[in-house]
Amino acid sequence: xxxxxxxxxxxxxxxxxxxxxxxxxxxxxxxxxxxxxxxxxxxxxxxxxxxxxxxxxxxxxxxxxxxxxxxxxxxxxxxxxxxxxxxxxxxxxxxxxxxxxxxxxxxxxxxxxxxxxxxxxxxxxxxxxxxxxxxxxxxxxxxxxxxxxxxxxxxxxxxxxxxxxxxxxxxxxxxxxxxxxxxxxxxxxxxxxxxxxxxxxxxxxxxxxxxxxxxxxxxxxxxxxxxxxxxxxxxxxxxxxxxxxxxxxxxxxxxxxxxxxxxxxxxxxxxxxxxxxxxxxxxxxxxxxxxxxxxxxxxxxxxxxxxxxxxxxxxxxxxxxxxxxxxxxxxxxxxxxxxxxxxxxxxxxxxxxxx
Numbered sequence: 001x002x003x004x005x006x007x008x009x010x011x012x013x014x015x016x017x018x019x020x021x022x023x024x025x026x027x028x029x030x031x032x033x034x035x036x037x038x039x040x041x042x043x044x045x046x047x048x049x050x051x052x053x054x055x056x057x058x059x060x061x062x063x064x065x066x067x068x069x070x071x072x073x074x075x076x077x078x079x080x081x082x083x084x085x086x087x088x089x090x091x092x093x094x095x096x097x098x099x100x101x102x103x104x105x106x107x108x109x110x111x112x113x114x115x116x117x118x119x120x121x122x123x124x125x126x127x128x129x130x131x132x133x134x135x136x137x138x139x140x141x142x143x144x145x146x147x148x149x150x151x152x153x154x155x156x157x158x159x160x161x162x163x164x165x166x167x168x169x170x171x172x173x174x175x176x177x178x179x180x181x182x183x184x185x186x187x188x189x190x191x192x193x194x195x196x197x198x199x200x201x202x203x204x205x206x207x208x209x210x211x212x213x214x215x216x217x218x219x220x221x222x223x224x225x226x227x228x229x230x231x232x233x234x235x236x237x238x239x240x241x242x243x244x245x246x247x248x249x250x251x252x253x254x255x256x257x258x259x260x261x262x263x264x265x266x267x268x269x270x271x272x273x274x275x276x277x278x279x280x281x282x283x284x285x286x287x288x289x290x291x292x293x294x295x296x297x298x299x300x301x302x303x304x305x306x307x308x309x310x311x312x313x314x315x316x317x318x319x320x321x322x323x324x325x326x327x328x329x330x331x332x333x334x335x336x337x338x339x340x341x342x343x344x345x346x347x348x349x350x351x352x353x354x355x
Contacts, residue, residue: 012160014038016188019111019135019162022082023191024217026243026270027298032080039081044109051081063108072097074116082111085134089117089125089142098129105133112136112163122148126155136163140195146171150179153186163191163218173203181210191218193246201229213238222275223249227256234263243268248275248303257283261290269295276303281310288317296320302329302355308337315344315352322349330354 018038021031036051063076063083072091077084085105091097092115105113113134118141119125131137142148144166164186169176177199189212197203204226207213219242230252233239245266252260257279269292284306287293299320306328314320326345330338338354345352 114138132157199224231259
């Protein structure tokens with residue numbers, strides 16, 4: 001390997017480690033500031049300023065895409081110093097984007113590519129060299145059929161992929177999740193989003209055996225039907241590195257909450273989101289009595305109906321510690337009760353937000 005190749009490999013490793021820390025930051029700005037300092041050493045002054053949220057550069061977030069690729073790349077914007085682009089499947093699969101487009105994406109340090117549109121030729125997509133020029137890949141609008149993900153994950157260009165977001169799963173979701181769990185081409189994947197996948201307990205099962213789960217710091221499995229099957233995750237050592245977990249829309253109820261809290265491996269969790277999980281006062285009492293609260297810095301419980309007394313009880317938990325944001329929906333709470341809760345939570349160094 002040449003000296004230049006060694007230097008490039010070292011820089012890639014440094015950058016990937018910093019980006020992984022950002023994905024697992026769960027609201028902590030420290031990793032983003034560390035990345036800003038690193039970008040300055042690479043001459044990326046503008047992006048470093050954006051990462052630090054310096055107001056004078058907020059109006060300069062757009063990135064100019066070459067005219068000849070406007071049908072392939074439809075949006076390119078910097079968010080916090082990270083470049084997010086949106087691409088059209090048909091345009092990206094054109095032969096004249098290929099290697100040249102990949103070189104442009106590398107120079108631009110693309111953080112995430114969100115793919116719009118569909119394809120019937122996932123094998124051809126897997127061959128595209130620009131897959132190796134992004135750290136994140138979004139397929140939320142791709143409507144995966146059985147076999148599609150397996151063909152994509154056969155790609156030789158995914159070795160530096162850190163983040164993967166999948167959309168709705170058509171047909172046999174178990175087959176698709178098995179393809180993910182048995183893939184050997186995504187060794188660095190640390191963020192997995194299954195926003196529209198509506199996982200069943202059966203489809204969750206392959207993930208529980210996935211060796212790559214040990215790398216995960218972020219996991220979103222909302223709007224599914226996993227219920228008490230959440231216990232399989234909460235008791236699984238493979239998921240002990242999670243810092244951010246999204247369970248929105250899963251009908252957990254009391255049994256699901258108890259199964260989740262009975263787990264003893266999610267000790268690194270800093271952000272927990274349980275919007276509209278059919279939680280009630282009993283669930284809130286179970287949560288207040290759990291040491292699982294101790295590591296949290298963000299707890300989203302909106303969309304669940306709790307009484308004033310139950311919310312008071314949560315604020316008195318010996319396990320919930322400052323700083324921690326708690327988000328709840330008001331429903332039947334009066335303005336006076338909301339004011340009392342704010343005073344109680346703020347008095348404990350907590351922040352409560354009503355929606």
